[in-house]
Amino acid sequence: MEQLTHDKMLAATLRHDTGYDGKFYVGVRTMKIYCLPSCRAKLPLIKNIVFFRDRKEAIAAGFKGCKRCKAEFFPNASPVWLAAVLAFMEKRRTARIGVSKLVELSGVDISTIRRYFKSQFQSTPMAFHRKLRLARARKMIEEGTDYLTVTYECGYESASGFRDAFIKEYGLPPGKYYANRTNRL
Ligand SMILES: [Zn+2]
Numbered sequence: 001m002e003q004l005t006h007d008k009m010l011a012a013t014l015r016h017d018t019g020y021d022g023k024f025y026v027g028v029r030t031m032k033i034y035c036l037p038s039c040r041a042k043l044p045l046i047k048n049i050v051f052f053r054d055r056k057e058a059i060a061a062g063f064k065g066c067k068r069c070k071a072e073f074f075p076n077a078s079p080v081w082l083a084a085v086l087a088f089m090e091k092r093r094t095a096r097i098g099v100s101k102l103v104e105l106s107g108v109d110i111s112t113i114r115r116y117f118k119s120q121f122q123s124t125p126m127a128f129h130r131k132l133r134l135a136r137a138r139k140m141i142e143e144g145t146d147y148l149t150v151t152y153e154c155g156y157e158s159a160s161g162f163r164d165a166f167i168k169e170y171g172l173p174p175g176k177y178y179a180n181r182t183n184r185l
Contacts, residue, residue, distance in 0.1 A: 129171065
């Protein structure tokens with residue numbers, strides 16, 4: 001395996017060499033951001049560049065992935081932690097989820113998760129999960145489940161809390177939604 005010296009890494013960075021993407025990461029000390037060597041963002045002063053052997057090192061040093069080259073997601077369009085987070089949200093539609101659980105599952109910090117959800121889903125992780133819960137609630141109502149059961153099963157603390165959330169998402173209260181549904185049958 002090629003020995004990556006500081007000079008080699010610097011040269012690869014200066015020529016935006018895609019062949020080195022993933023082999024090391026380029027940190028910008030002043031902005032606490034890390035990039036792929038091929039990143040086309042304006043290069044910082046050389047004295048402000050720091051190299052990391054892998055992402056873990058960069059993250060441990062408090063650096064965030066660059067939005068331009070999407071260093072934190074390389075080589076996948078979606079980050080490695082996403083599948084675990086989505087699977088958890090999907091499974092856990094019966095209650096609220098905590099930020100700490102998402103951090104624990106993903107191994108990345110909450111701001112990384114938030115940033116990704118915002119850019120991909122135009123939503124916060126919590127709002128995204130709320131939608132999943134409500135979609136389940138709606139389905140239960142469509143199937144004829146009474147709405148106190150739905151309130152309980154979908155993890156709402158009160159019927160009024162559920163009602164408010166439902167109206168906010170679907171524009172009418174669950175009772176009415178159900179009535180409309182029944183009338184159509
Ligand atoms: Zn970059």
